[in-house]
Amino acid sequence: MQPVFVTAFTAVTACGQGCKPLLDALLEQCSYLQPARLIQPEFLTCTGEVDTPLPEVRAELHPYSTRNTRIALAALDCEGAAFRDAVASAIARYGAERVSVIIGTSTSGIYETELAYQEHVASGAMPGTFDFKRQHAWVATAEFLKKELRLGGPRFAISTACSSSGKAVSAGQRLIETGVSDAVLVGGVDSICHLTLHGFRSLELTSETPCMPLDRDRSGISLGEGAGLLLLERDRSSDSNMMLVGYGESSDAYHMTAPHPDGAGSAQAMQSALSMADLAPDAIDYVNLHATGTRLNDQSEMRAMATMFGSQTPCSGTKGITGHTLGAAGATEAVITLLALSHGFAPGTCGIRHVDAEFSSHVLTETVPLPNMRYAMSNNFGFGGNNVSLIFSRGGHDV
Amino acid sequence: MMYKASLAVLGTGASFQKPEDARMFDREGCDMEADLLPSRLRCRTSVATKVAFAAAERACLSAGITPSALPVIFTSSLGEIDVADKLCSDIAQQHFPISPTRFHNSVHNTASGYWSISVGTRHPAMAMAAYQDSFALALLEAWSQLHTIEDKILLVCYEETPPQQMLPGNDWIGCAVAFVLASGQASEGGVTSLSMPYCEHTEHSEQDYSDGSPVLAAIALLDALEQGRAGKVQISPSADNTWFAELFHQHG
Numbered sequence: 001m002q003p004v005f006v007t008a009f010t011a012v013t014a015c016g017q018g019c020k021p022l023l024d025a026l027l028e029q030c031s032y033l034q035p036a037r038l039i040q041p042e043f044l045t046c047t048g049e050v051d052t053p054l055p056e057v058r059a060e061l062h063p064y065s066t067r068n069t070r071i072a073l074a075a076l077d078c079e080g081a082a083f084r085d086a087v088a089s090a091i092a093r094y095g096a097e098r099v100s101v102i103i104g105t106s107t108s109g110i111y112e113t114e115l116a117y118q119e120h121v122a123s124g125a126m127p128g129t130f131d132f133k134r135q136h137a138w139v140a141t142a143e144f145l146k147k148e149l150r151l152g153g154p155r156f157a158i159s160t161a162c163s164s165s166g167k168a169v170s171a172g173q174r175l176i177e178t179g180v181s182d183a184v185l186v187g188g189v190d191s192i193c194h195l196t197l198h199g200f201r202s203l204e205l206t207s208e209t210p211c212m213p214l215d216r217d218r219s220g221i222s223l224g225e226g227a228g229l230l231l232l233e234r235d236r237s238s239d240s241n242m243m244l245v246g247y248g249e250s251s252d253a254y255h256m257t258a259p260h261p262d263g264a265g266s267a268q269a270m271q272s273a274l275s276m277a278d279l280a281p282d283a284i285d286y287v288n289l290h291a292t293g294t295r296l297n298d299q300s301e302m303r304a305m306a307t308m309f310g311s312q313t314p315c316s317g318t319k320g321i322t323g324h325t326l327g328a329a330g331a332t333e334a335v336i337t338l339l340a341l342s343h344g345f346a347p348g349t350c351g352i353r354h355v356d357a358e359f360s361s362h363v364l365t366e367t368v369p370l371p372n373m374r375y376a377m378s379n380n381f382g383f384g385g386n387n388v389s390l391i392f393s394r395g396g397h398d399v
Numbered sequence: 400m401m402y403k404a405s406l407a408v409l410g411t412g413a414s415f416q417k418p419e420d421a422r423m424f425d426r427e428g429c430d431m432e433a434d435l436l437p438s439r440l441r442c443r444t445s446v447a448t449k450v451a452f453a454a455a456e457r458a459c460l461s462a463g464i465t466p467s468a469l470p471v472i473f474t475s476s477l478g479e480i481d482v483a484d485k486l487c488s489d490i491a492q493q494h495f496p497i498s499p500t501r502f503h504n505s506v507h508n509t510a511s512g513y514w515s516i517s518v519g520t521r522h523p524a525m526a527m528a529a530y531q532d533s534f535a536l537a538l539l540e541a542w543s544q545l546h547t548i549e550d551k552i553l554l555v556c557y558e559e560t561p562p563q564q565m566l567p568g569n570d571w572i573g574c575a576v577a578f579v580l581a582s583g584q585a586s587e588g589g590v591t592s593l594s595m596p597y598c599e600h601t602e603h604s605e606q607d608y609s610d611g612s613p614v615l616a617a618i619a620l621l622d623a624l625e626q627g628r629a630g631k632v633q634i635s636p637s638a639d640n641t642w643f644a645e646l647f648h649q650h651g
Contacts, residue, residue, distance in 0.1 A: 121492055157529065158525065161508060198502075201496060203502065249523035251515035253518075382506075384513075
C-alpha cells in the first residue's frame with residue numbers, strides 16, 4: 001500500500017470542539033457522559049452530547065442545515081479554523097478538482113426528519129424547511145462539506161453502521177493511490193437521534209450508567225455524537241509526520257447485530273491491515289479498541305485481540321469518555337489514535353473498574369506515557385458484521 | 400484525455416419489483432426472486448434488499464463465479480428508506496419501544512450485511528451513497544479497489560420507491576442492477592470493458608433525469624453493454640456534473 005500523509009486532523013466530541021479538549025480528557029481520563037439531554041427518553045441512559053454551541057450554516061447553504069452539518073461545520077472552524085485552512089492550502093497546492101471528500105455516517109440528518117414527522121403528526125404537513133435530499137440523504141453532509149469548502153473532486157458517503165468512517169479513511173487512501181485525487185477529506189459525522197437511542201434500547205444494548213468498556217460488569221453502550229475529520233494527502237505538506245500505512249476490511253458472515261463469538265472477522269481485518277503495512281503484530285505499540293461496552297462486542301474483540309497480539313500489546317477503549325459516536329466512531333477514534341501517537345501516550349479505558357477476567361490482553365486502565373510509540377492501530381466494527389482496522393505511524397514507514 | 404479499457408465486465412444482472420417495470424425496460428422475468436435470500440428473511444426484508452439480492456445473484460450466475468468469492472460494493476442513494484419512514488412514524492407517535500428488527504434493518508448496509516451473511520463471505524462489504532451519483536461513484540470505488548487490493552468485485556446498485564412524504568413527486572421504481580467486474584481488459588469471449596469513470600461539467604446533460612433514481616443510469620449502461628455499443632456512456636443523471644465511462648466492446 002502507498003502510505004499517505006495525515007496532514008491535519010480534528011474532532012468535535014462531547015469533550016468539546018477541537019483536539020485540545022479531547023486530548024485533555026484522554027490524559028485526565030475524564031468522562032463526558034451524562035444523562036441524556038437533547039432527547040429525554042422514558043428510560044435511563046447516558047450520552048456524550050456536543051453541548052458547546054454549534055455554528056450556523058451560512059445562508060447560501062442553509063437548506064443543508066442539520067445537527068450533523070453543524071457539527072461538521074464546528075469541526076472545520078474550531079481552534080482557529082485550522083482544519084479549514086489546511087483544506088484551503090491543499091486546494092491551493094493541488095487544485096480544487098484534485099481534492100475529494102468521503103464522509104462516514106450511520107444516520108445522516110435523520111434527527112431533522114424525526115422532528116419533521118412529529119410536526120406532520122401534529123399539523124398534517126411536513127415543515128417547509130424539510131429538505132430530504134440535502135438533509136436526510138446519506139451523502140448530505142459530504143455534499144455540504146464539498147460546497148462549504150469548494151472542493152472539486154468526487155464526494156460520497158459510506159454507511160456501514162459503526163465502521164462507516166473507518167472505511168472512509170481507507171477509501172480515501174485508495175483515491176490517492178490510484179491517482180484520482182491528491183488530497184481527500186475523510187471523516188465521520190453522526191448526531192444523537194431518536195432512531196439510534198430507541199433502537200439500541202430495543203436491542204437491550206444501552207447502559208443505564210456511563211458505559212464501562214471491557215469491565216467485568218459492563219452492561220451496554222452509551223451513545224455519543226460528534227465529528228472526526230482527517231486530511232489525507234499524497235505529499236507531506238505540513239509539520240505533521242503522521243501517516244496512514246495500512247488498513248484491513250472484512251465481514252463476519254455471522255449475524256446482523258451480534259459479532260462473531262471468536263472475533264474471527266475482526267481478527268481478519270487486523271491481519272489484513274498488518275499485511276498491508278508489512279508489519280508483524282509486535283510492531284504495533286498501541287491498539288485503540290472498538291470496545292463499545294456490550295457483553296458480546298467486547299468479548300468478541302478481545303478474543304480476536306488475544307489471537308492477534310497475545311498479552312503484550314497495550315490496548316484500550318475510549319468510549320467511556322466520548323460515548324459511542326456510531327458512524328463517526330472510526331474517524332473520532334482515528335483522531336484519538338493520532339493524538340496518542342503525536343503526544344506519545346496511550347489512553348486508559350475510562351470507566352473501567354475491574355478488567356473482565358476472561359480478557360488476557362494488556363488492557364490499559366490508566367493513561368500511560370509511550371514516548372517511543374511509532375505504530376498504532378484503531379479498530380471499528382459495525383452491524384452486518386462489518387469490520388475495519390487502520391494502522392497509523394509517526395515518522396517514516398520503511399519496512 | 401485518453402481513457403483506456405481498465406474494467407472487465409464478467410457478468411451482469413437486473414431485478415425489478417414490478418413485472419410492468421421490468422417490461423418497460425425490456426427485461427421480462429427479472430423479478431425479485433433470489434435463491435440466496437433465506438426464506439426466514441423473505442417476509443421481513445425490504446424491496447430494496449430483495450431487488451439487490453436478486454440482481455446480485457443473477458450477476459454472479461452470469462459471470463459463473465461463486466458469490467462467496469467476491470468482495471462487494473452495494474450502492475443506493477436512499478437504501479432502506481421505507482423502514483426509515485416507518486420508524487420515523489413510530490417515533491413521532493411515540494410508539495415505544497420500537498421494533499428491534501426494524502431498527503437493525505434500517506442501516507444502510509442492511510442489504511450488504513444480509514448478503515455477506517447469506518452467501519457466507521468474509522470478504523469486505525462496502526455500502527455507499529452519493530445521491531444521484533450513487534452508481535457512478537460506486538463504479539469509481541470499484542475501479543479504485545480493483546486497482547489496489549482486489550481482483551474481482553460485485554457491484555450492486557439498488558433503490559426502492561421512497562415515500563411521498565419524504566421525496567414528494569418522485570416516480571422511482573424498485574429495481575437493481577449488478578455487475579461482476581475485474582481489473583484490466585476483457586479477456587477472450589467477446590466480453591466488454593469499461594474505462595475508469597470520469598466527470599465532466601456540462602450545462603445540460605444528454606439525458607437529464609437529475610432527480611431520478613441512479614439505477615436508471617446503471618440500466619442505461621447495461622443496455623449499452625448488451626447492445627455492443629462502444630464509446631462514451633453517461634452513468635449519472637446529474638444535470639451539472641455528469642459522470643461518464645468509455646465502453647469497449649471486443650468480439651471474441
